[in-house]
Amino acid sequence: DTGVSQNPRHKITKRGQNVTFRCDPISEHNRLYWYRQTLGQGPEFLTYFQNEAQLEKSRLLSDRFSAERPKGSFSTLEIQRTEQGDSAMYLCASSLAGGMHEQYFGPGTRLTVT
Amino acid sequence: AQSVTQLGSHVSVSEGALVLLRCNYSSSVPPYLFWYVQYPNQGLQLLLKYTTGATLVKGINGFEAEFKKSETSFHLTKPSAHMSDAAEYFCAVSDQGYSTLTFGKGTMLLVSP
Secondary structure, three states: OOOOEEEOOEEEEOOOOOEEEEEEOOOOOOEEEEEEEOOOOOOEEEEEEEOOEEEEEOOOOOOOEEEEOHHHOOEEEEEOOOOHHHOEEEEEEEEOOOOOOOOEEOOOEEEEEO | OOEEEEEOOEEEEEOOOOEEEEEEEEOOOOEEEEEEEEOOOOOEEEEEEEOOOOOEEEOHHHOEEEEEHHHOEEEEEEOOOOHHHOEEEEEEEEEOOOOOOEEOOOEEEEEEO
């Protein structure tokens, strides 16, 4: 068990550019979650997948955001036409199905939009 | 809708003193409750969780928390603080038919020698 990994760890981009982040979950976990954490706040839910199906999206996930999980393995989160307000830590987590199972978090990708 | 309130954005204790971090939740259905810890530049690590059964839950690193339904609380305690406990702590709630977590804003624990 190598844990949840995320790449890149840091991303600096200019406003208006597109960025893509990758998350590799723990191999036997069928659920994968994306959260966003801004300074001084707790993580906020963005979206989650069960296998390859995207089951829920938060209101926070504007149409500039898209997430995929092809084949139910790794996931990507893309932000198009980045804005300064998108600067945050993007956290990925994975778990077994069922609310009682804890979510295991990756180290996050810190996005800075200049 | 669920929500979590963590009282105190910062808590300072001396090494060896009792640690008490407060968490109150709001949920329309029986909740699952979690405490996570985040060290600088690291992801969140689960300290403990309450799902069903015993309301006093023991976690890693000597932490424990008690689920009090009547008070809608899930406060985190540790009898004796260590310097290594300095970190940010997050309380989170999910409901039994759901899986996404709703987090509080976090409490930064500062431990002085």
